[in-house]
Amino acid sequence: MVASAAVVPVPSVAAVPSVVDVIKVSDVTKRYLLGSVVVEALRGVSMTVAEGQFLTITGPSGSGKSTLMHLLGCLDIPTTGEILISGERVDQMGEIELASLRNRRIGFIFQQFNLLASVDAVANVELGLIYARVPRAERRARSIELLERIGLGNHLRHRPMELSGGQQQRVAIARALVGNPDLILADEPTGNLDSASAQEILTIFDELHATGRTVVVITHDPEVAARGSHTLTLRDGRILAGVA
Amino acid sequence: MKFGELLRVASEAVQWNRMRSLLTILGIVIGIAAVMVTVGLGEGAQAKVKGEISALGSNLLTISPGGSSAATADSGESLTERDAMALSSHVVAPAIGAVAPIVQGDETVTFGATSTSMIVYGSTPSWLQVRSRSVVSGEFFSSAQETKGANVIVLGSEAASELFGGRDPVGETVTVGSTPMTVIGVLNSVGSGTSPTTNEDDLAVVPLTTAQNSLVGASSNDAVDSILIKATSSTTLSAAYQEADNELLMLHNISEPADANFTITSEQSLVSTATSVSSTLTALLAGIAGVSLLVGGIGVMNIMLVSVNERTREIGLRKALGARPRDIRLQFLTEALLLGILGGAIGVGIALIAQHVLPSLISDPISIPAWVTAGAIGISMLLSVVFGVYPATRAAQLSPIEALRTE
Structure with a gap:
């Protein structure tokens, strides 16, 4: 299963000349100021993620993983270089365009879950759809359907505090999927979970991959990194090893 | 985001932090209630004063003995019946409609076993016209009765009910001091709109001559305690003032107006002084209350800033999910x-309750006009938005990365 997913499925519509990579990063650098010190977080990174790939990005802390994740998630723009997400140039985009792109193309999963404590599971899942101006009835229907599929059908009205860590992360996964994004981007998704819950979540990632989703997971955990169809290792802001 | 959506998210946040929300709005609640009650007190006082103007008769001038300068201040018995008669002349004083010389004394009036103390005025039949009063039962005394000093008395409505209960007092005999007098009439009631010290219903009127003969404290010569003048209309009030002033200066052989041994006051000038004093006070109090409202607004900003700080991760998450700065x-x-x-709504509620509860405790009327209520809600909305702009802008400008990184 893992091997077959590495081969990018060629669309049956022959008129399409080439497959658009979900992510195409060309010679990207990122410098930022930390106090008065210039930090070179990325020193020339090029990579592509094809549709359907399950890419894990690993590396020690300070290697530039987080910076790369921010750039792939369109939360930030590079100092130099080009980034295309589903064919859209994002490295020159302004804040408003980036917000729209994140909303349409990217589903985020965080280590801290980042659920809103004040509202229930359904309201947490539908959050991104509000900004996509999806009508309320449709938002709720889609959110409930996803929560049921992910095994939380009995917890729709529960607030995050009433859920276990694993359940909270599943709510977060539902939230990432509800907008039907091109890319699922996860940052240490199992970092805050016990091993049983972590296995549950990783199984869900496997299933996502199996259904053709493009998944990028940032992790320092070798076991998690090994789950990917592809792996990249970063060190000192450069890609050290891996195929992508 | 649509407004309904925004309102839903906002009400969720407000409900989630109930206690904090309550504390946040406390400043506004107190400020709004304070401003509204203060303005209400001012409006109530104005309405009361306006009521007094009509009770007194707006064309009224009062001449009292004694001048304004130190040398003439103590010329106690400078006014006489003769002065009053001179002022009554339509040739000398065309702007003066009616004149009533007054002597007055605090008297004990007794009927049977009941006795009560009241101010008894001695005056002429024109008193009725000057004071804009009427007789509801019986009649007022005539000029003839006044001239010969008949022992007759006209009671104010409250005085009558105190002495006679519900019975008709006309024809009965009461004792004023030690003089028996026949009740010949009862005055109309002007209500308790005036202050307790000068209750216009708890009084009695007797002929001037009778008063000069019988009342304790009243001198037996033709000196009077004051002279009331009614101008022909409110527009001729200042003309009447001039006429009275000139005539009295002449009668008293005074060449310098500054040396006058009498003082003419217009009730209207007293009233307008009172009004302007009360509106100055109202403005001052409303100003103080307004400052408290401002402090309330700053309180909103303060708590909103804390809230933005505390919800940094939420802001970061919303941005990651596609929320634009706006x-x-x-x-x-x-x-x-x-x-x-x-x-604003809670403040208005408190003020409206205070409007009904407070007057019975402080004996001052509170009247809150509708525009004040509407204005109060408007101001609290404006205030919160003005003081919400800065925290909201801070929130909007947060970088999603920084916001998500915050623990």
Whole structure:
């Protein structure tokens, strides 16, 4: 299963000349100021993620993983270089365009879950759809359907505090999927979970991959990194090893 | 985001932090209630004063003995019946409609076993016209009765009911001091709109001559305690003032107006002084209350800033999920607006309750006009939005990376 997913499925519509990579990063650098010190977080990174790939990005802390994740998630723009997400140039985009792109193309999963404590599971899942101006009835229907599929059908009205860590992360996964994004981007998704819950979540990632989703997971955990169809290792802001 | 959506998110946030929301709006609640009650007190006082103007008769001038300068201040018995008669002349004083010389004394009036103390005025039949009063039962004394000093008395409505209960007092005999007098009439009631010290219903009127003969404290010569003048209309009030002033200076052989041994006051000038004093006071108090409202607004800003800080991760998450800066700004502004509306509504509620409860405790009327209520809600909304702009802008400008990184 893992091997077959590495081969990018060629669309049956022959008129399409080439497959658009979900992510195409060309010679990207990122410098930022930390106090008065210039930090070179990325020193020339090029990579592509094809549709359907399950890419894990690993590396020690300070290697530039987080910076790369921010750039792939369109939360930030590079100092130099080009980034295309589903064919859209994002490295020159302004804040408003980036917000729209994140909303349409990217589903985020965080280590801290980042659920809103004040509202229930359904309201947490539908959050991104509000900004996509999806009508309320449709938002709720889609959110409930996803929560049921992910095994939380009995917890729709529960607030995050009433859920276990694993359940909270599943709510977060539902939230990432509800907008039907091109890319699922996860940052240490199992970092805050016990091993049983972590296995549950990783199984869900496997299933996502199996259904053709493009998944990028940032992790320092070798076991998690090994789950990917592809792996990249970063060190000192450069890609050290891996195929992508 | 649509406004309904914003309102829903805002009300969720307000409900989630109930206690904090309450504390946030407390300043606005107190400020709004304070401003409204203060303005209400001012409006109530104005209405009361306006009521007094009509009770007194707006064309009224009072001449009292004694001048304004130190040398003439103590010329106790400078006014006489003769002065009053001179002023009554339509040739000398065409702007003066009616004149009533007054002597007055605090007297004990007794009927059977009941006795009560009241001010008894001695005057002429024109008193009725000058004071804009009428007789509801019986009649007022005539000029003839006044001239010969008949022992007749006209009672104010409250005085009558105190002495006679519900019975008709006309024809009965009461004792004023030690003089028996026949009750010949009862005056109309002007209500208790005036202050307790000069109750216009708890009084009695007797002929001037009778008063000069019988009342304790009244001198037996033709000196009077004051002379009331009614101008022909409110527009001729200042002409009447001039005429009275000139005539009296002449009668008293005084060449310098500054040396006058009498003082003419217009009730209207007293009233307008009172009004302007009370409106100055109202403005001052409303100003102080307004400052407390401002402090309330700053309180909203303070708590909103804390809230933005505390919800940094939420802001980061919303941005990651596609919220534009304006979505975040609108979200926090709507929250501030909602807090403002809540604070304003509670403040208005408290003020409206105070309007009904307070007057019985402080004996001052409170009248809150509708425009004040509407204005109060408007101001609290405006205030919260104005003070919400800065926190909301701070929230909108947060970088999503920084916001998500915050623990």
